[in-house]
Amino acid sequence: MQRRSFLAAAAVGTGVASVVSFQSVNSTVADEIKGSKRDKAKLRFCGPPGLMPGSSDEEKLNWAKANGFEAIEIGNPGDMESAKNWKKKADDAGLLIASIYFGGAEHPLMSEDPIIRRKGLDESKAKMEIAAAMNCPVLVYVPVRGSQPEAVRNLPERVLWERTVGVLKDLGPMAAALNTNVILEPLRRGEAWFMRQVSQAAKLCQEANVPGIAVLGDTYHMYTEEANSMAAFIAGGEFVKHVHLGSGEKRQLPTAENHSKNGHTHTEAFRGLKYIGYTGVVSFECGIGGTNDRAIEVPKCLDYLRKCWEEA
Numbered sequence: 001m002q003r004r005s006f007l008a009a010a011a012v013g014t015g016v017a018s019v020v021s022f023q024s025v026n027s028t029v030a031d032e033i034k035g036s037k038r039d040k041a042k043l044r045f046c047g048p049p050g051l052m053p054g055s056s057d058e059e060k061l062n063w064a065k066a067n068g069f070e071a072i073e074i075g076n077p078g079d080m081e082s083a084k085n086w087k088k089k090a091d092d093a094g095l096l097i098a099s100i101y102f103g104g105a106e107h108p109l110m111s112e113d114p115i116i117r118r119k120g121l122d123e124s125k126a127k128m129e130i131a132a133a134m135n136c137p138v139l140v141y142v143p144v145r146g147s148q149p150e151a152v153r154n155l156p157e158r159v160l161w162e163r164t165v166g167v168l169k170d171l172g173p174m175a176a177a178l179n180t181n182v183i184l185e186p187l188r189r190g191e192a193w194f195m196r197q198v199s200q201a202a203k204l205c206q207e208a209n210v211p212g213i214a215v216l217g218d219t220y221h222m223y224t225e226e227a228n229s230m231a232a233f234i235a236g237g238e239f240v241k242h243v244h245l246g247s248g249e250k251r252q253l254p255t256a257e258n259h260s261k262n263g264h265t266h267t268e269a270f271r272g273l274k275y276i277g278y279t280g281v282v283s284f285e286c287g288i289g290g291t292n293d294r295a296i297e298v299p300k301c302l303d304y305l306r307k308c309w310e311e312a
Contacts, residue, residue: 037277043270043309045302046071046098046281053294061093068302071098073283074134083130090134098281099138099242102127102182109167110144110152110160124182125174132178138242139175140216141182143167144194153193160194161204168208176212183214183242188221196225199235206239215239219260219269220246220286228263233272240276244285245305252289253301254308266305270312 045068052069054060064072072095077083090097105120131139143164144152155163171182184201186192195201201215215236219229226232233240246252248260259265273282282305290297 036275038274040277040279041274042279043306044071044279044281045069045305046073046283047298048073048075048284051284051288051294051298053298057089058093061089061095065093065095067299069095071096071281071283073097073099073101073285074136075101077130077134080130080133083134087134097134097136098283099140099183100127100131100134100136102139102141104142104145108152109170110155110163121170121174124171128175128178128180128182131180135179137180138183138214138216139180140185140242141171142185142187142192145187145192157194164195164204165207168204168213169210172208172210172212174212176210181212181214181241183216185216185218185244186221186225187218188224191221196221197235198222198226198232198240202236202239213239214241216242216244217269218244218246218285219254219264219266220244220248220251222269223248223260223264226264229265229269230263230272230275233269233278234275237276240273240278241280243273243278243280243282245282246284246286247289250287250289251285252287253284253297254286255290255297255301255304258289265308267308267311270305270309274309274312 047064047069049057049060049072052060052064054063061072072090074086074097077086077100087097105123107116107120107123109117109120111117111120127139144160175182184195184204186196186198186201189196195204198215198217205213205215217233217236217240222229222232245254245266247254247258248264252258254266288294288297
């Protein structure tokens with residue numbers, strides 16, 4: 001077995017890699033690694049309503065369904081009434097609601113103050129109840145980012161790690177009881193100083209060892225923080241339950257004219273998703289680019305990504 005193959009195999013031995021030391025992996029190497037679930041993988045498109053052309057939510061969702069989307073992603077649905085309205089619109093269009101953005105509680109879950117922490121857990125549960133009303137399997141959660149209080153920003157990484165594991169132990173069972181999941185999203189440097197790689201998020205889930213938690217891989221953030229997109233998804237393994245797409249430096253729709261390089265093409269990312277047998281959605285979190293005409297650029301992007309999937 002080649003050295004790269006050996007390292008990749010070692011990385012996925014437990015489904016989580018703390019270190020992946022190769023810079024690029026091709027499909028030949030992927031096929032050499034034991035444990036591939038490529039035959040189970042599916043390509044399923046999702047996106048926010050704002051990505052779709054149309055003058056109303058209904059027009060946008062109907063266009064999405066007609067053009068190959070299976071699901072939509074809602075940023076913040078607001079209150080319960082608004083969430084139920086979104087659910088009806090999605091149902092009428094024949095679409096699922098794949099995720100909502102939770103981000104983090106207004107009262108930081110990392111706080112040392114038990115009263116603040118309790119309020120944060122109550123806020124988190126309220127979001128989970130909204131997700132449950134929408135039959136939504138994913139709440140995107142970022143434990144620590146630049147907007148956190150200074151007392152949290154100054155904590156050593158070891159303390160942040162332990163507190164995040166503790167938070168997951170609280171959030172996971174709450175989410176599982178409501179048939180949803182809290183999904184950790186690693187961010188690139190400049191947006192976060194902690195948990196910037198898929199493997200780190202997966203390791204946190206592994207240590208928490210509770211249901212209702214998983215990991216998101218965002219190809220825009222991965223472009224900066226990962227050595228290789230395929231390796232990152234393999235490192236996340238079974239914990240990867242949601243994916244965001246955006247081309248490298250400009251965070252736009254991936255196309256043949258606008259794609260990332262150096263181990264971060266979407267073909268490379270899809271090889272990793274195929275390897276782990278990914279069946280969740282891939283959702284667009286990016287700008288339009290090109291002509292900025294949604295009716296032109298979005299179908300062009302879907303065709304390009306289908307080609308990437310076939311090549312992966």
